[in-house]
Amino acid sequence: MADPTLQQLIDEVETIVAAGGTEEEITAKVAGKLTGWLAEGPAIDADYRRPDDDKYVLYPLHVDPEGRFSIASAVWNVGQSTPIHGHETWGVVGIYSGVEHEIAYAKPHSEGEQLVQVAESDWSSGDVTVCCTTDDDVHWVACGGDEPCVGVHIYGTDIGNWQRRAYDPDDGSVSWFSSKWSSWPPLSASHSG
Ligand SMILES: [Fe+2]
Numbered sequence: 001m002a003d004p005t006l007q008q009l010i011d012e013v014e015t016i017v018a019a020g021g022t023e024e025e026i027t028a029k030v031a032g033k034l035t036g037w038l039a040e041g042p043a044i045d046a047d048y049r050r051p052d053d054d055k056y057v058l059y060p061l062h063v064d065p066e067g068r069f070s071i072a073s074a075v076w077n078v079g080q081s082t083p084i085h086g087h088e089t090w091g092v093v094g095i096y097s098g099v100e101h102e103i104a105y106a107k108p109h110s111e112g113e114q115l116v117q118v119a120e121s122d123w124s125s126g127d128v129t130v131c132c133t134t135d136d137d138v139h140w141v142a143c144g145g146d147e148p149c150v151g152v153h154i155y156g157t158d159i160g161n162w163q164r165r166a167y168d169p170d171d172g173s174v175s176w177f178s179s180k181w182s183s184w185p186p187l188s189a190s191h192s193g
Contacts, residue, residue: 010188013154014069016030017156030092031094074153084139089137090137093152094129098149103139107135131153164178
């Protein structure tokens with residue numbers, strides 16, 4: 001059974017999204033709620049934070065039925081990383097355990113532009129960052145420590161069914177991909193007897 005405080009977080013994000021506003025306004029409010037939730041020391045079921053030997057994984061904690069937002073548990077095993085990628089929506093990242101190492105890039109105006117690094121950060125347990133607005137959403141993420149990294153990522157769409165860009169660091173060329181959910185159903189929809 002999902003931690004009851006997860007439902008509270010879902011309700012808070014739903015209220016924020018329903019109220020609308022700019023992506024900057026929405027992400028600021030969502031970041032505040034995610035910070036508060038992580039500070040409560042919530043429990044995430046082991047099945048939703050289990051690293052995979054082969055690749056990083058994205059488990060659904062909640063997917064809004066209308067696709068307005070989703071909450072993911074993103075898990076990197078030691079040594080794993082993403083391609084350089086975008087999100088084409090807003091996103092807020094909070095760290096549940098471990099260290100997420102991030103290199104952020106300016107979003108290219110056109111395909112084939114050389115990528116320009118703008119920040120490099122290590123995020124650890126309890127840290128929350130606005131990773132993305134649609135016009136500023138390009139980064140590379142890796143497990144930054146000697147234990148798996150678990151992040152709680154909240155996005156402005158059903159991120160497991162969303163086309164977004166991956167960038168070749170050598171020439172800036174773009175390929176579109178979808179980072180499919182690694183399991184189903186979402187934790188919020190699971191029930192125990
Ligand atoms: Fe990302």
